[in-house]
Amino acid sequence: KGDTLVYSKHLEAEIPLWSIINGGAIGVDDVTWEGLKANVIRKDSVAGFNYQFLIDAFATTDTTTTNQVAADTTAFQLNLGDFTLKDFDLNYFDDVGGIQARLNLKELELNMRKTDLENMSFEVGDVYLSDTKVVYKQTKPLPVSEDSSEVPMPKFSVQNLRINQVTVDYTSVPDGIAAVAELGDFETDIPQIDLQTSNVEIGDVLLNNSVVQVAMKTVEKPVADKTKAATAPTSVWPEFTIRVDRINLSDNIINCTLDGAQVTHGIFNANAIAITDLNLDIENIQLKNKTFNADFNSAGFTEASGLNLKELAFNLNATDHNLDFSNLSLALNQNILQGNVKLTYKALDGLIENPGSAQLNLQIPKVVADLNTVLRFQPDL
Secondary structure (H helix, E strand, C coil): CCCEEEEEEEEEEEECCCHHHHHCCCEEEEEEEEEEEEEEECCCCCCEEECHHHHHHHHCCCCCCCCCCCCCCCCEEEEEEEEEEEEEEEEEEEECCCCEEEEEEEEEEEEEEEEEECCEEEEEEEEEEEEEEEEECCCCCCCCCCCCCCCCCEEEEEEEEEEEEEECCCCCCCCCEEEEEEEEEEEEEEEEEEEECEEEEEEEEEEEEEEEEECCCCCCCCCCCCCCCCCCCCCCCCCEEEEEEEEEEEEEEEEEEEECCEECCCCCCEEECCCCEEEEEEEEEEEEECEEEEEEEEEEEEEECCCCCEEEEEEEEECCCEEEEEEEEEEEEEEEEEEEEEEEECCCCHHCCHHHHHHEEEEEEEEECCCCCHHHHHHCC
């Protein structure tokens, strides 16, 4: 019908054939792929996808039964190397499943060091993604998967991940979420994410000159069936061991609204938050055995209602029995607070259900309170 199904301007790859002939691993290296364009479309379940005519053309009409050859259970071996992808334009539209997705990729450089499909283990060297836009829209609820087979959890590492000028546009109509993230400069290294052992190690995370906008709508959820057995309560402590060396945010913008609420200068509205000049520096983040530690070196932002966080720093130590903010230093508008705050409780899960059972210990040698700040939260005063 004159529409492009698949078009590729240039594709070049190094694939050693001798290993494949001898039944060894399949290797793919030095891949250069430029100018890929694809349109996959399904408007109804009768006609199917727009490539169905190709399947029909090559479908066999021979119904003769042949002797079945036993399947080869040898683990599939795949060795991947360097990939350079440029100028991709991929469009996926499935009106039946309610999925609309598009990828406009300018440049992606990827260096794979290890690919172990049998153990789901992957080691990545350098990854560089730039000038790219990803759009994903879900217009219908996702169907419940009927596949009960167990899939091994992956583990992977990335030596250096860099993202420059990348936009992610995500919409979920059933959940009432619309989010757009414009990442200016993002960089991190990931020594290990092992979902098999629930162990996560991340180096430095840097995010600069980025904009995140989230618009949410209240969605009526179906009433839960009370006849079903109640699920066991989950603990607030995740069953993960997490370590992050540092998180550094600089000159970022965050806008978040609920049900179309508007920002009003002078009046703080939790349903309409607009933050500019967001800066954050956190080090030594660690979660292990119901203990969380982090050093908040600095934080600051300007909120559209008139709140100006000039300084926020403290050392956080949280256990299942104590929540300790030491060396606290806060400067919000004309308010200043310095000292130590400690909260003691029997268990963190119980604190959420019964906060009145906790004991609070304050050591605040310096307090400067500007009551005008209260008017932004309670303008009727």
